[in-house]
Amino acid sequence: MRKYFASGALALASLAVGTLAVGAESLSAYEAENKLPEKHWHFQGPFGTYDRAAAQRGYQVYAEVCAACHSMSLMYYRNLTELGLTEDQVKDLIKDIQVSDLNDEGQTVDRPAKLSDRFKSPFPNALAAAAANNGKAPPDLSVIVKAREGGPNYVYGILTGYVPFDKLSPEVIKAYDVSKDDNFNKYFPGHKIGMAPPLSDDKVQYADGTKATLDQEAADVTEFLAWASEPHLEARKRTGIRVILFLLALAGMMYAVKRAVWADKH
Structure with a gap:
C-alpha cells in the first residue's frame, strides 16, 4: 500500500514540476515576444535632428493629456520657442494657463502664465500628487527619456503597450495575478501599472490637421519628451x-x- 502511495505521490510531484516548467517556459516566451519596440527616431544617429513638427504636436499631447498628472518642472514656457514657435505663438498656447504668484502685498494670487514661468505643475507638492494617485506621485517628465532604460523606445512602448483584460490569456492572468481592475502593459516591468491608458485614437485634435491615431500621439509626445530631456543634442x-x-x-x-x-x- 505504501509503495503504491509513494508511486502516486511521485507521479503527482512530477506532474506538478512539469506543469511549472511548462508555465515558466510559456512566460519566458511571452517576455521574449514583448520586448520594447525598436522604433527609428529622427534624432538618432550622428546626424540626427529633432522633428520639430512632431515635437510641437507632442507638446499639444502633453498639454492636453499628460499635464493633468505629470509635471515638467525643469521646463520654461520660453523654451518652446526652440521648437520653431514664435513668442506670439507660445503666448497664444499658454494664454489660458493660470499660475500662482505673490502680489506686491505678499499675497498669493493667480495670474496668466508668462514666457518666463516654469511649466505649471498639476499638483502643489509631491504629497498632494501622491494623495491623488493612490499613494504614488506620477514621475516628472522633464528628463524621463534619459532616465529610463530604453529611452524613447521605453516611453513609446509604455504608451502603446496596454492590453485589455479580455485580450489576456488565462496563463498570463494567473502568472501575473491580473484582475479586471488592473492596468496591464506588456512593456512595463512587472506588467501591472498604476497609470490607466492615457492615449487613444483621436484623444487630441491636432492643430496642423494630422490624423491623431494612438501610434501618432505616442510617437509625437515621445519626440517632445526626448527634446525636453536633451534640448542641446543638435548643437x-x-x-x-x-x-x-x-x-x-x-x-x-x-x-x-x-x-x-x-x-x-x-
Missing part, C-alpha cells in the same frame, strides 16, 4: 562633427609636415 552633434573634421584636417597637415621634414632623410 552637441554639430560641435562633435566640427571637432572630428578639425582633427582630420590637423592629422593631414601634421602628416604633410612630417613628410616635408623627413623628406631628405630617406
Whole structure:
C-alpha cells in the first residue's frame, strides 16, 4: 500500500514540476515576444535632428493629456520657442494657463502664465500628487527619456503597450495575478501599472490637421519628451562633427609636415 502511495505521490510531484516548467517556459516566451519596440527616431544617429513638427504636436499631447498628472518642472514656457514657435505663438498656447504668484502685498494670487514661468505643475507638492494617485506621485517628465532604460523606445512602448483584460490569456492572468481592475502593459516591468491608458485614437485634435491615431500621439509626445530631456543634442552633434573634421584636417597637415621634414632623410 505504501509503495503504491509513494508511486502516486511521485507521479503527482512530477506532474506538478512539469506543469511549472511548462508555465515558466510559456512566460519566458511571452517576455521574449514583448520586448520594447525598436522604433527609428529622427534624432538618432550622428546626424540626427529633432522633428520639430512632431515635437510641437507632442507638446499639444502633453498639454492636453499628460499635464493633468505629470509635471515638467525643469521646463520654461520660453523654451518652446526652440521648437520653431514664435513668442506670439507660445503666448497664444499658454494664454489660458493660470499660475500662482505673490502680489506686491505678499499675497498669493493667480495670474496668466508668462514666457518666463516654469511649466505649471498639476499638483502643489509631491504629497498632494501622491494623495491623488493612490499613494504614488506620477514621475516628472522633464528628463524621463534619459532616465529610463530604453529611452524613447521605453516611453513609446509604455504608451502603446496596454492590453485589455479580455485580450489576456488565462496563463498570463494567473502568472501575473491580473484582475479586471488592473492596468496591464506588456512593456512595463512587472506588467501591472498604476497609470490607466492615457492615449487613444483621436484623444487630441491636432492643430496642423494630422490624423491623431494612438501610434501618432505616442510617437509625437515621445519626440517632445526626448527634446525636453536633451534640448542641446543638435548643437552637441554639430560641435562633435566640427571637432572630428578639425582633427582630420590637423592629422593631414601634421602628416604633410612630417613628410616635408623627413623628406631628405630617406
